[in-house]
Amino acid sequence: MSNQRIWSATIALTLLAAAGAAFAQDVTVLDAARLFDGHAVIDKARVVIRDGKVIAAGPQAAVAVPAGARRVDLADRFVMPGMVTAHSHVGMVQGLDVGGHNYSRQTVGRDLAQFQRYGVVAVNALGMNAELFHTLRREWRDGAHGGADLYGAGGGVGAVDGAPPARMKPPGSVMRPTTPQDARKAVDAMADAGVDMIKVWVDDLNGQAPKMPPEVYAAAIDQAHRRGLKAAVHIHALADAKGVVRAGADVIGHGVRDMPVDDEFTTLLRERGVWYIPTVNINEAEYIYAEHPQWLKDPFFRMAMTPALEAQLNDAQWRKTALDKAQPSRAAVSMNIDNLRRVHAAGGKIAFGTDSGVTPLRIPGFAEHLELAHFVQAGLTPVEALTAATASSAAVMGLKDRGCLQVGCRADLLVLGADPTLDITASRSIEAVWRNGVPVAR
Numbered sequence: 001m002s003n004q005r006i007w008s009a010t011i012a013l014t015l016l017a018a019a020g021a022a023f024a025q026d027v028t029v030l031d032a033a034r035l036f037d038g039h040a041v042i043d044k045a046r047v048v049i050r051d052g053k054v055i056a057a058g059p060q061a062a063v064a065v066p067a068g069a070r071r072v073d074l075a076d077r078f079v080m081p082g083m084v085t086a087h088s089h090v091g092m093v094q095g096l097d098v099g100g101h102n103y104s105r106q107t108v109g110r111d112l113a114q115f116q117r118y119g120v121v122a123v124n125a126l127g128m129n130a131e132l133f134h135t136l137r138r139e140w141r142d143g144a145h146g147g148a149d150l151y152g153a154g155g156g157v158g159a160v161d162g163a164p165p166a167r168m169k170p171p172g173s174v175m176r177p178t179t180p181q182d183a184r185k186a187v188d189a190m191a192d193a194g195v196d197m198i199k200v201w202v203d204d205l206n207g208q209a210p211k212m213p214p215e216v217y218a219a220a221i222d223q224a225h226r227r228g229l230k231a232a233v234h235i236h237a238l239a240d241a242k243g244v245v246r247a248g249a250d251v252i253g254h255g256v257r258d259m260p261v262d263d264e265f266t267t268l269l270r271e272r273g274v275w276y277i278p279t280v281n282i283n284e285a286e287y288i289y290a291e292h293p294q295w296l297k298d299p300f301f302r303m304a305m306t307p308a309l310e311a312q313l314n315d316a317q318w319r320k321t322a323l324d325k326a327q328p329s330r331a332a333v334s335m336n337i338d339n340l341r342r343v344h345a346a347g348g349k350i351a352f353g354t355d356s357g358v359t360p361l362r363i364p365g366f367a368e369h370l371e372l373a374h375f376v377q378a379g380l381t382p383v384e385a386l387t388a389a390t391a392s393s394a395a396v397m398g399l400k401d402r403g404c405l406q407v408g409c410r411a412d413l414l415v416l417g418a419d420p421t422l423d424i425t426a427s428r429s430i431e432a433v434w435r436n437g438v439p440v441a442r
């Protein structure tokens, strides 16, 4: 692409951005080299947008340009829906400090803005949200606050003296019931306050902590269903994953990492239609930045840098310590990817999330691009990986107009300089993020 072409496309996008809401009532037509619409790839594609929604999409030969439409020529660009993460967190980090005490309008807004800069337009904050979440969730709904839209699970249902661990200083809104009856009350309190999903933790933290008993998690899952909500469960071990699926869990929130998954498990997942979200980045984050990969210097990564994080990444002692203790994390990443391959090969439903946002090294937005590449490493095609990160994750969250660019979908889209269906790392070539039919400032 010539500089002239980049310059004219930039001017076109800038003019649109400057016009902002004044043009929202008008019709905009995007012509792109290729479009991924959340399900399929269309060459020489056209998307027609009115009032922030897609009113037509398809091959240029089949979609007419409405009279008076504003045209944006993206003839050598790739267009895809804004991504959706079905398992992340917000508001937990300030500098290198982690904990629910950091949860504020400022930190949540900061994380949602960063997600959006990286092309993620809807975030399922899956637990460890402070009470303020319920207010912010109602506000961050339509792109008007300069960030990804906020969905989530409120505090979540954890174990007494167990997961989520005290070292993460979870907010007091995480409830830790001891009986089935209290588990139902906890779910009711979250449903009453307004949540999109119920989060449950079932993990003994490497044998270091008590695990939620089966009768307690079964009650929480059942009560979620009685309240019309899906139950997403944090697991680490295969035995627990089977237990929670048998108890009715709708979403497995992390990949199985203690042993290879077996046919019994993949059959359970498939027959019950359970979503599987591997979150490979959860363990990768422990060592990948200490390795100083080449992309650490890229502007795309540096958008996520803070002074505190940069100082840590450049601290020789921190790097040595992280790399010295990296072996268990590397093993977990390898097992997670292998198990994703097995679940995918067996026809399991796969959605997308990273657990980003819960520590300084699980970097909101950037982690999602690393995760896409893991999906391809696990044997998904790039289009399957993109589907997981768009339409499938929207489906997990019950969002019919997100993660897609078909008629009726919100015009939340990414303009890419390179084609991620050919090389998944091209997801990092984001040139513009559109919300509701208008490019937003990055």
Ligand SMILES: [Zn+2]
Pocket (backbone or CB within 6 Å): 087, 088, 089, 126, 127, 355, 358
């Ligand atoms: Zn999580």
